[in-house]
Amino acid sequence: MDALIAAFTVLGLLALTLGAGLWIFTSLLIVGGVSLWLVMGQSPDRIGTIASGILFRYASSWELASIPMFVWMGEIIFRTDISARLFRGLAPFVERIPGGLLHTNVLGCTLFAAVSGSSPATTATVGRITTAELFRRGYDRNLAVGSIAGAGSLGLLIPPSIVLIVYGILAEQSITRLFASGILPGLMIASLYAGYVMLRAWRDPSVAPGAPPQRSLRDFGVALLDLLPLFVLMLTVLGSIYSGIATPSEAAAMGVAASLVVAACLRQLTLRLLRVTILGALRTSTMICTILICAAFLSTAMGYMHIPADVAAAIGGLNLSPYMLLLLLTVFYLGLGVILDGSSMVVMSLPIALPLVLQAGFDPIWFGIYLVLMVEMAQITPPVGFNLFVLQGVTGWSIWQVARAAFPFFCLMVLGLLLITIFPDIVLFLPRYLYG
Template sequence: MDPYQISLFVMFLVIVTLGSGIWIMASLLIVGLVSQWVISDFSLLKMGTISATIIARNSMSWELSAIPLFIWMGELLFRTKLSVAMFEGLTPFVNRIPGRLLHTSVLGSTMFAAVSGSSAATTTTVGRITVNELIGRGYDRSLTIGSLAGAGTLGLLIPPSIILIIYGVMAEVSIIRLFAAGVFPGLMIAFLYGSYIVIRALINPDIAPKRHETYSAGDMGAAFLKLLPVIVLIFIILGSIYSGLATPSEAAAIGLAATLIITLALRQLTWDVFYTSLNSAVKVSAMITSLVVCAAVLASSMSYVRLPQSIAEIIVQLNPSELQLIMLLMAFYIFLGLFLDGTSVTVMSLPITMPIVIAAGIDPIWFGIFLVIMIELSQITPPVGFNLFLLQSLTGDSLPKVALAAMPFFFLLCLGVAILYVAPGVATWLPDYLYGD
């Protein structure tokens, strides 16, 4: 088969398997095995041997052990009162900023993202606290929902990010460097969100009710104490990683132990919280790791059938500039994000896009951050924007209404990509500074 035929055949398989409604992990295996059988003419024995070897090797990946630990930590915070205390602690500090409590969604999501690594956990946890509270106090409903939809995606970018762990494993890139690379872009996007809220509040002060509360120095000190448990967790996790004392997997174990100790010391760790959080973490972790392992089979199959090389040949024939290639990749990922969740987008696309990115000389660390922002976009784009579904269930609003509220934050994420392209050092400076070029 020529490059076009190979690409069309694999694309047809993907559309048929995903359209049939079967599990995505099964779809990955079917596409990989059928491609090997039809294009490479492998025997069933050879395909079985190759697949079994790949599954065994990837199932024992030490880096993947961080995923269930970070997920369990986020589940524990979600089911205790630490998240509520975080919201109460932030309130006095945003009281004088235009937009006032609207900033708690952005700041709360930023802080929670630094201990959970999950967009869904960030959106759900912060949303349950802020949405009804802000709307009930008279804050603009659309901006309340939209700001949370955008800020919830920060759980994908700000370390410890589960998507960055998956990317690091699949792309064979240092996860520690990826975590460092995600810090400034995550803070940059949070700053863009906060700035947008400030501008909206200055243009139309009615988006926030008139300020009545005043806070003394004692109130500010009490608020800081409520923030302290989460701040301590952030310091323990990220400090142990960036100081070189622990790998991401070891830091996940340390962070989980610290979370258990803190919740136990505050008398919030009941048997019910322990069991339900662990049960949920096991289910989510099994789903994610199964996708990663099956994606490894797909990646190997795509290598055997030369799909990345075929697409690379097509792109070479187009002779795009670096900017044009980035624009093509943006369009590709936005399109995938319309129909797939972030984890699925990552594991299905990397076997195809990673060889192209490497061949084009694009820094894989920078590309990892670019990819995560693209996945953030998919979280707030219908019809399969997962954050939109979460907010629909929290607010009772229709999906089109929630999507319209999130639209400004979609464009703010696009602005973040533009800044990242013009100033790549936003992502690459910190890992280079901490760990050398």
Template structure:
């Protein structure tokens, strides 16, 4: 174990030295893997690198990723967010907290067509924050709930991070998508519950309700939401019923998004080009990280680190609960310094054998992992949602982090509920997909 410790320390030092010097994460992972293979393995590093990176980049499963990214980019440039607020607002007047709920419900709906936490937070924020401010809602609760609800872009399918986990852990993406539905709705319900409790405790801070509308008028105001809901049902329904694979459903989503954009009059050459280039840039970044991570996983396999680490952790005799708690703390700390996708691809090679040895369901673990990565989106110094909101509001990062703190606590509570009721993640994939 002493030899393994030396190797581990050397690789971790190399990793943080390269990251700290500003090298891209994908290239850093490749460099650390090359160092490991060159120094501690008999197999030629160059040959292994070429084969692994090509195999990772040409994975058919991965084709769903750029398509879902493109679908989100197209809808990001439509009038969807504006229509969403108009459609949701009339239904929120009777709830404690009133229009603050549009943050949570808007993010829940947009998460189902975006797959990205930052895109969800930015899109709903651009529409909701000015509206809530003009109506007199306090900035703290408006920005805090948006930061928390924006993380639903990772959990509610189609989710980019679930595709990344599915590829790296060799788990069915369709099953992961199904597993994310109930936990996603649970997190949204927890956040809405918090808003209601806050509103009941602070009635003087909630502006008066708008004039009441007839039921028919509410329906008329919500008609612009129907095409989006139909698109969500078409994409996710085709996966869950087995009519389409995740990749085919992503293609359907892109076509649907283009049609929806054209019908709204927001599709022109500029928006088409910008959405395509935006999706290409994001996918290239993710693909480079995944390729580097695949090579690092292979290198660590040759060195034998994951096996030895798994054996060492197994020898500690941790219960599944203690293991999950330890992993939660580990990922929260790691998420303070790296983005969610990097966190997952960086650790899967080591963590997955440990989880499998403990007999933990990989589908359940995938949802647990996404929930913990959601927490990292709202923890400084590298919380992506905090950066998005700082750019939109001009507020200081520590202030936004404090406003988001209750949402962090709710996500910890969601992990606790997921552990106590594992069926939240496993029931739907088992019953809908056999």
């Protein structure tokens, strides 16, 4: 009981500092420092020594180097016309499927996720291209916006995924295996979205109006050429990882180099593009890495107080079945998703949640994918849902209108979560097949 009180006290302090409007990294530092000082009686010098040791360890982490590289690659793609080419290239292949061009949202986000690693970047890039065109052609607006909100979150699940890198670093799991484990669940979720769009269009053809135009073989050839830059980037990043040529960090650097070459071939590589993309990547990656380091400091403070181990023991004493524990964690994460963004959910909860799931017998690789799915749900959960904010800016709708449009796709994520729980091999098959 004392451990649970301590855990809720720490979470309460976090909620208090975040509610007061402090930056996330500041809240993590304050709560960790106050906990070590008041509860453990550590001196300020000792607290500084602990913090500097964590800073040095993470600053010299090779895995952490992949984050700014993947962010930079996403910035380059976002600010060139590769995304516009993606829509043009997909259109001829989906026009005759029930739902028509609505499938460009799902397929476009799936392909873009394989080179971006960021959910907001995927949503913004595909959304700004497709929504205006779909609205102009008379497609159902709620289905268009909802499919972008749901499919945009695939940037967190389909590798390379920044959230999976964060989880792998904090949980000390192989990032390469985590990347492999995200492929089949990501394709499964994309298939559920596409199936839902087809079902809606079959039941009500007015959601996807207009007869598809006649296409020649030349049109399909031009479409493949439009898709070629994205396929080159996917092959560079994912091919180098799964062939064993490069680690995820090295593949990220290769992806940046390939994206610069592609931008040069498209005659869009300018000094202004370099400056804007480097500054954008610098801002985003600095934010992520700072939160990671401060979260590690809080995790260390909680470790000194034995909170994770004691909470795990206390909940273990309740004799919950593994699936009841998972249900409890799901409710907990759904609650966190209402008030926190995805990365914060991972770094704040992992010190307590990971020992519990390991004790219950769940595979840590499987739990990483489960956690990413919970983060994906948070991306489309108001009031703090990044994908909702992005689409609010794209469409001019209120946050609640966007959330209402995204709700069916939230339910499909819940179905996906249920499927990987019942059939864990959906997650574990590929890493086991590729790496033993």
